[in-house]
Amino acid sequence: MEENITAKNSTTKNSLIETYGFNNFDFQQIEEKGISLDTISNQLSIFRNKIPKITLQSAATLQNGIWNLSEEEFKEKVAFFDERKSNLKLEKFVPASGAASRMFQFLNEFLNNFDIEIDTINGYINKNQATSLTVFLTGIEKFPFFEAINQKLAETFPDFHSWTTDKKNYYFIKFLIGSENFDFANKPKGILPFHQYKNHIATPIEEHLNESACYASSNGISNLHFTVSEEHQKEFEEILSEVKSKIEADNNTKINISFSYQNEKTDTLAVDFQNNPFRDEDNKLVFRPGGHGALIENLDNIDADIIFIKNIDNVIQNHIETITLYKKALAGILMQLQNQIFTYLKNIDHNLVAENDLEKIVSFAKNKLNIVISNNFEKATFHDKITYIKEIFNKPIRVCGMVKNENEPGGGPFWIRNTNEDISLQIIESSQIDLQDEEQLQIFKSATHFNPVDIVCGVKNYNGKKINLHHFIDEKSGFIVDKNKNGANYKAYELPGLWNGAMANWLTVFVEVPLITFSPVKTVNDLLKPTHQPQ
Structure with a gap:
């Protein structure tokens, strides 16, 4: 039985070498993951033959x-x-x-495309028809994390309370998902x-x-x-x-x-x-x-x-x-x-x-x-x-x-x-x-x-x-x-x-x-x- 398994593994290994150019480092990487060569071969076959639709x-x-x-x-x-x-x-x-990450995707897109120096959030919303952002900002005070983030902003920026609403909202979002602050987008739900x-x-x-x-x-x-x-x-x-x-x-x-x-x-x-x-x-x-x-x-x-x-x-x-x-x-x-x-x-x-x-x-x-x-x-x-x-x-x-x-x-x-x-x-x-x-x-x-x-x-x-x-x-x-x-x-x-x-x-x-x-x-x-x- 063991001889049959060894022979089968050898055949699969040779096939992976000849067909895909696998090398010893590849086989070592596969072995370290605990994946069988048959599993690798089957997965490659799935890509070639595609998965039939239901x-x-x-x-x-x-x-x-x-x-x-x-x-x-x-x-x-x-x-x-x-x-x-x-x-x-x-x-x-x-x-x-x-x-x-997907929970906050539209907020990430907003930060990536918004320039606080030249844009207004209302103008950004109208330009992008960003209904998700509108909903977020309209209900911002109802989020369970609102007080914690606002408190952090006030501690970080002494003049926070004199800011415009646009500036407050921008930094609120930045603190909410930014990796240097609350980093919610990178945490588990x-x-x-x-x-x-x-x-x-x-x-x-x-x-x-x-x-x-x-x-x-x-x-x-x-x-x-x-x-x-x-x-x-x-x-x-x-x-x-x-x-x-x-x-x-x-x-x-x-x-x-x-x-x-x-x-x-x-x-x-x-x-x-x-x-x-x-x-x-x-x-x-x-x-x-x-x-x-x-x-x-x-x-x-x-x-x-x-x-x-x-x-x-x-x-x-x-x-x-x-x-x-x-x-x-x-x-x-x-x-x-x-x-x-x-x-x-x-x-x-x-x-x-x-x-x-x-x-x-x-x-x-x-x-x-x-x-x-x-x-x-x-x-x-x-x-x-x-x-x-x-x-x-x-x-x-x-x-x-x-x-x-x-x-x-x-x-x-x-x-x-x-x-x-x-x-x-x-x-x-x-x-x-x-x-x-x-x-x-x-x-x-x-x-x-x-x-x-x-x-x-x-x-x-x-x-x-x-x-x-x-x-x-x-x-x-x-x-x-x-x-x-x-x-x-x-x-x-x-x-x-x-x-x-x-x-x-x-x-x-x-x-x-x-x-x-x-x-x-x-x-x-x-x-x-x-x-x-x-x-």
Whole structure:
């Protein structure tokens, strides 16, 4: 066996040398990252052959792939969860490694193009039709960081209070995002001031702690996991040291915090526009982080019965009772589905399933799990039918909240058809679709719902064993994106997205939840929305 692996590695290595001119330094660089040569070869193949576009069958809608529950039904799911959670380990998983640069992009552009010596801000706004800047300046006093920056300006410039409004606003923005001052554009979103309360200002970290204690706790214990950049972990820990003990006391809950980083071995090789390895000024191979799809590795390392996934910037001020209700309800749905799935699988193991039981099992698969049963199922032998049922049921499961589509950028729920003509329910991004195809474009536009990344996962099988999540990735559903390094353009490969291709072969259920559960902060102006302002 080892001889076969060695021979295969040697063949791959020779191919990389002959086709792309790899040298010993390249192989050393690859080895130091922990990336296999097969992985490098496969990535180069993806660039050459391109990633096939997803074929949309139709948009998922209410009663056609998306559950529509009444308020009473949601409360019943919550009760089911609360009654049974004591036997389970719960964990909240928060991707939080991204910097806040996009939050402040329009302010960066303003500073780069505005000359305080000759321009007026009003003239700049009119010239550039910069509505984002207008909104920012109109609501400037409502931002939770307004007082801190104004105080810093007054300390730095003795004549600050006599300045014109234009000059104050310019320096406010300069201090807000400038690297020599508050440097918010280069910090992770998780540590930024988001919400102004009566006696303090809260960061997203604090809000996630509050949420975790409210809905991701069992027997007085809550587990909260952040994926972060290693260089920012200390800043997270400093905020946690300030707020954690109070939140634990207020909720009578111990919160266990853990961190992980994106593993270097999930980095991907960059190429030029001739699909040859892209190199830097020192002739070294250029690698880039594999995108949020790389976090399937981090998720796979979580040992919990139920995992709640929510993005770092999707927190709101107040209304935590509402958030808690719908999160618990999604968990209750997952638990009910798991209970039925596990019962069927255990009955199969104990030879308690007969031919006349199959119709009920298939009906459950179709109506509750959105599984499109193979056309060959009816013709199969009883033994093959049982094998098929075990195969389609013995998977990780996710229950995903979906909100009504209000033209937010991002993915949504669709029925898709793969190359084998199999139909399944997926979360799809616009970049995965051929938008030049008029039929596909119209299906995409017909989406009624949007993916807010409000996911509850079950990652253990019916025997209580952890499922290997790597086995359920659609490796053909990554992304090729254009990038620039020091003025040179190149292409990069992003792994199948965490809630897209990385979960493509999971059991998937979509449930409509209210819009109030989704209030991300994609730009700084989102902090002016009612869900981020004091009541």
